[in-house]
Amino acid sequence: MSGASGPLAVLLLVLVAAVSASSTGNGESWRAEQERDRVPRVPGQAFNASFAHYAGYVTVSEERGAALFYWFFEAAHDPASKPLVLWLNGGPGCSSIAFGLGEEVGPFHVNADGKGVHMNPYSWNQVANILFIDSPVGVGYSYSNTSADILSNGDERTAKDSLVFLTKWLERFPQYKEREFYLTGESYAGHYVPQLAQAIKRHHEATGDKTINLKGYMVGNALTDDFHDHYGIFQYMWTTGLISDQTYKLLNIFCDFESFVHSSPQCDKILDIASTEAGNIDSYSIFTPTCHSSFASSRNKVVKRLRSVGKMGEQYDPCTEQHSIVYFNLHEVQKVLHVNPVIGKSKWETCSEVINTNWKDCERSVLHIYHELIQYGLRIWMFSGDTDAVIPVTSTRYSIDALKLPTVIPWHAWYDDDGEVGGWTQGYKGLNFVTVRGAGHEVPLHRPKQALTLIKSFLAGSPMPVLSDLRSDM
Template identity: 45%
Template sequence: MMKHSQLTWLLLLFSCYHILVSFNFYTCEANQIDNLNKLIKSRRSRNPPHTDSWSNDDINGEYSPVYVGNQDGQKEADKIESLPGQPQGVDFDQYSGYVTVDPNAGRALFYYFVESPQDSSSKPLVLWLNGGPGCSSFGYGGLQELGPFRVNSDGKTLSLNEYAWNKVANVIFLESPAGVGFSYSNTSSDYRYVGDNRTAVDSYAFLVNWLERFPEYKTRDFYITGESYAGHYVPQLAYTILSKNEVTNQTVINLKGVAVSLFATASSLSFYLDKRGYGIDCTEQAQIGNAWIDEKTGVQGEYDYVWTHALISDETHAGITKYCDFVNYTSTCVKYLDQADEEIGNIDAYNIYAPLCNSSSGPKSSASAGSINDIDPCSDDYVNVYLNLNEVQAALHAKPTNWSSCSDVGWTDSPTTILPIIEKLTTSGLSVVLYSGDTDAVVPVTSTRYAISTLNLPLVSAWRPWYSSNEVGGYVAEYKGLTLTTVRGAGHLVPSYQPERALTFISSFLDGKLPPPS
């Protein structure tokens, strides 16, 4: 058997977060790194999560109608009058609260929804999902990436994000599964036994019920977006929607077509809801950013990336190439992997050129908004303080909670690859987009390229630069049914590191276009 220390580092390989580095664990008690490490460790335990090709029992077995609760008056009750510490000039509506997805178990998912300040009635609806698994879409995506606010360094006040995605869409941030963020269950076993299948089913139930609560959005184009382990969530949710519509005449959603684009950590789905209920008319694409979609190519791509960026030696990389097949890990392979970890040192693998957080300083006594274009490496700490303020939880209509950015939920099923689902989506006529920040060593563009190459897709449009504010924003290549886009200078959390370029990219995406060529 492997030594414990060797296994610990080996299990980092699958992580959608700081991989191949000596990690900065002191920045927060529980983070996305820790959660994926735990999942990876469990793969080689006596009771590993199921790793078979993803197959949702509720979909492929006997169909049962999704639970739909009474939503009368819930929208009005969920409206946020004002968030503590928010700046002057907020000109958009905000909502947050719970949607029950299983009344028998008492399972309810928390959401934060922000409408567009202009022409919200004509703009599409976007769902954002963070990964982990087990990490908060509100705490990360909502308050550190694409949401309308960023938490200032005092942990008490907010500043506006001028590149927020609600400039071009109405955006939902969903904390899923139960046990993540403010989401909860009255059945304790729900926290111990959860995985990809349950997450997809509950997210589907959330959407059906949320659209009853906000019926004006039934006729909108709807997109699912997210990042990292959402490379599992988004394709699985898209497939759940497609499959639910093929079962019997009991099906709640009347699917008319879906176009899906997957950013390498997020994905997006376009829906049209017809008058009969929930029809999906895919006029757009779906996307996943820096998405973890395939373990073998993902791990191989990570080590090749750190070598090509001068973070490990030629000798160590040669040893990894010779002795590692990224499926079965021999003791010799593990020796070289450990060696690579030591050579890299203490850096932030989310963005190999970014500074680390000196968390000993903690939140500042006075607010410092900083620049939206320069992410504060201690943002995790500020968000954690803010979302644990009693007045903030009350304003969000949240149950009193010891909120954390990531939660200790037990993951029971997680396939090693999502590529078969992506193939099913593309063969269904859906368009897939994978995007990747090019300074991320966690799910690097190298891994995404390797994953795409296994699909053997014909090239439609050659690699070219795309532009934002008269600068190269990244590069794009289009294959049959799939598009690869990079975001220049962005780390794992693309909208955090390059907010303007991310807004340019999502705007083009929502318009059904490739990023601008000039």
Template identity: 55%
Template sequence: MGYYYYYYSILCVILFLSVEISLASSIEDQKRDKISWLPGQPKNVGFDQYSGYVTVNEQNGRALFYWLTEAPLSHGPNSKPLVLWLSSGPGCSSIAYGASQEIGPFHINSDGKSLYFNPYAWNKLANILFLESPAGVGFSYSNKTSDLYTFGDQKTAEDSYIFLVNWFERFPQYKHREFYIAGISYAGHYAPQLAQIVYQRNKGINNPVINFKGFLVGNGVTDDYHDLVGTFEYWWTHGLISDSTYKLLRAACDFGSSQHPSVQCTQALKVAAAEQGDIDLYSIYSPLCNNTSTLKRSLNDRYTWMSRAYDPCTERYSDSYFNRPEVQKALHANVTGIPHIWKGCSDVVGNYWTDSPLSMLPIYHELINASLRIWVFSGDTDAIVPLTATRYSINALKLPTVVNWYPWYDSGKVGGWSQVYKGLTLVTVRGAGHEVALHKPRQAFILFRSFLENKYMPSSS
């Protein structure tokens, strides 16, 4: 018995020391990743930020870049959930779009050098973790070049899960926090696929348990067949294409059975593009990027209480800002010295995508049965993944209705419409394009708050 207690005591000491060493290591890693200041940022930033790399594959030297913007100290970040934001593409950056144009605390001025506060930043409600995924997107990298030509949905989801597990080791204070996934566009694949992995691995004996509660997807690619049917219908009903071209598209394009469009479908899409003309399909009633955007910003700067108008040139500002060496240094980014300029979307990753399942509906069924919180939202002026596409895809789930279609309100005005199904909530945002939080930031903020609180959208005028 004496030997037993002796060895037991030694084991306890070893475990205690290993935990202490692990905590000390994570504290050092957090200190290394903490952002002290960003070039051009406004004064009185009342929240902490961290950014850096998390290795997801040692053998190939594959590392993903993240940017954490915690909730303001005055809002109690320790009591707020953690939300992972994934962007579109495939092959586009959550830093360029989600953080800098949509939901992040800072947006970039037209000079490409200075930042201003986003009054409807989502980190006022939660701690937001932006992830650039897969490697080759934004600042994320792989030391094995061939990796960039072999990414697809499955590999991206696996790397994102490994990122999460390793990131929680670096930030153990978040390990048991409520955790959600959010994103737009091709995150319609990323979010449910990662959610499925987290949900399934949580049931494993030796896997760490992530306190995963649900996901939120906007204007998301969901089911190829229904998405295409809904997209062609949207183009036709909104006067973007002719009757004959609509019929041609319906006859020639069947994305429900093939990964690639037929020759006939490709020709029909070319005809449709010519008929649509020079418009922004991501927001069909918005202007294209031109010099008037500078005037809009200078006028809004005089009236800081006003919501800034939509600026179609925001992508240019991201390209300018994140290519500045002092910005990269402040973000602890580009540590490998990539030989090309930083871009919001990769020229390689998206063009060589290896796998993309035709439908996410089976995953939706699985996760709905798991009683996770699932919300889908849609800006109704988007012609890329339009509302009609989303509605056809949701209808294919054949879910019972809990609350029928109703208008929701913001300051006495209709902000959009919503329908609550058993296991899923659909919300539309009136007048918003593909990037809802860029076009309608206040309404997107209300939507996000309702999602976190698991409440219906405000239905009183």
């Protein structure tokens, strides 16, 4: 462990102790732990699932009494041959169970009545074993016995807790040790994912432990760099006709591009004007209908919430988040998912306003982490739904340009299975960028079929399909 010092050294000692403690007990204890976490069937499930799934808690700090909730789904076919993929939602303060699982890439999506679930034909567990985590503590079903924890979350501790979680989870599921592992996520996970990747690689270097066999990561509509994210939003809103020329000019004058998350009072006033001009639309998906309920009113304010998560495809439902609130508050659902009974007594929320407003350390840019991780040779992809006005495609393109990476594959269209343009893509040395046509902030919700094509290409390390690929398959 030479070379490790300060907080990193302490974290590594905790990880070593955790692994040692688990290995001194019954060598087969993990089988009992898996069986304890197995979910036989969830309420309102009117179909049979061909795959096993598990839910429960992993303690990330005995001292703080902090535990993260997970829900894990084995691949639908031959899970032993498939990689392990972690999905994280952002906020900060939003539940991966609510969004990533319940309405995006998970096998089960919540029904419109909030009383059951249906199968997602475009689930990512068709190509991988998928793990969802409610992170950090205080999000979703995750908790801490130290009340101050909920008021002191931030980027650094979230990465540390997630690393401890993964190390301990792999002790419970040792069949996935050294399995190809990929990180994915969206929105504020634009911080979570590269920061966790950095923590994993530094752990590898400091200890030689490669139990977590990280091969790469992919983030969508991701918060990346305060300056470029802000600059890109205002330009996107103006070019799509959401705001006036005058408001666009004032945004550029009064909103400090270096302070994307913590804006000034003057900037806030102009943002309110921009929101009024745009009207009652869903800023996360500007061309789709809004959810007409009191629940959705705050969410549809353009630019008011620049750090949250949010909503096309076949039979698009703009109220999916509301359905999840009903379902995951059901006692019978919480019981079958092995939710801590104490946690079940309080109302489950898709996003925690307390965590969001009390967020501590937030890096202004993670571009330096990209530079570091590219040197490791990781597979790094960024994708962007092009109808999102919260972290739009313009923001992501400016951030990528700031990396100053040479182009390997020029900008071109990619195609879905029906021969329609699915979006556009460009390959850089060390990074691949993909846009998804007609998708909003939650790409797999708005364009599920195209999102499945995306994850297939990413895991295979192959370029997005072009028209000649489809013709050769005919």
